[in-house]
Amino acid sequence: MSDLTHFDGAGQAHMVDVGDKKETKRVAIASGTITMCPETLSLIQSGESKKGDVLGVARIAAIQASKRTSDLIPLCHPLAITRVTADFEIQNSLNSVVCTATVETRGKTGVEMEALTAVSVGLLTIYDMCKAVDRGMTISKLGLKEKSGGKSGTWIAED
Numbered sequence: 001m002s003d004l005t006h007f008d009g010a011g012q013a014h015m016v017d018v019g020d021k022k023e024t025k026r027v028a029i030a031s032g033t034i035t036m037c038p039e040t041l042s043l044i045q046s047g048e049s050k051k052g053d054v055l056g057v058a059r060i061a062a063i064q065a066s067k068r069t070s071d072l073i074p075l076c077h078p079l080a081i082t083r084v085t086a087d088f089e090i091q092n093s094l095n096s097v098v099c100t101a102t103v104e105t106r107g108k109t110g111v112e113m114e115a116l117t118a119v120s121v122g123l124l125t126i127y128d129m130c131k132a133v134d135r136g137m138t139i140s141k142l143g144l145k146e147k148s149g150g151k152s153g154t155w156i157a158e159d
Contacts (some may be wrong), residue, residue: 021108026149030115033143034123035096040134050127055088062086062122066114076113
């Protein structure tokens with residue numbers, strides 16, 4: 001494993017200098033899962049939640065969160081994101097919803113953190129909108145699935 005880049009020679013945290021890096025198309029895909037009671041999943045599917053379209057609101061929250069990542073993660077660079085998608089897959093047999101976010105930019109640094117933030121906030125939004133009926137929901141399996149672009153090229157998670 002290479003040295004951690006967010007620390008200087010004296011061990012102090014700093015924002016990485018990306019000024020001399022080449023601009024490339026960069027894409028990151030992340031996903032995570034929220035598991036709940038079957039009745040909660042039915043509420044989400046039926047659209048009968050008192051707070052409305054749970055997955056629609058979660059999608060907008062995920063997209064917005066990706067754009068605000070540098071406000072939340074102290075050493076992330078603010079990026080000009082060119083595209084964000086947030087998709088939700090209901091897994092009835094597991095009483096869960098999987099969120100997958102894809103984030104793209106053309107720039108000097110990657111969008112892995114933006115994709116992970118999108119998924120996190122998308123799933124947290126589902127929790128927030130459904131917590132009145134199910135406080136026992138759990139969020140798990142949050143992780144980067146794939147990234148491409150930059151000097152390091154393409155990386156794909158081993159499932």
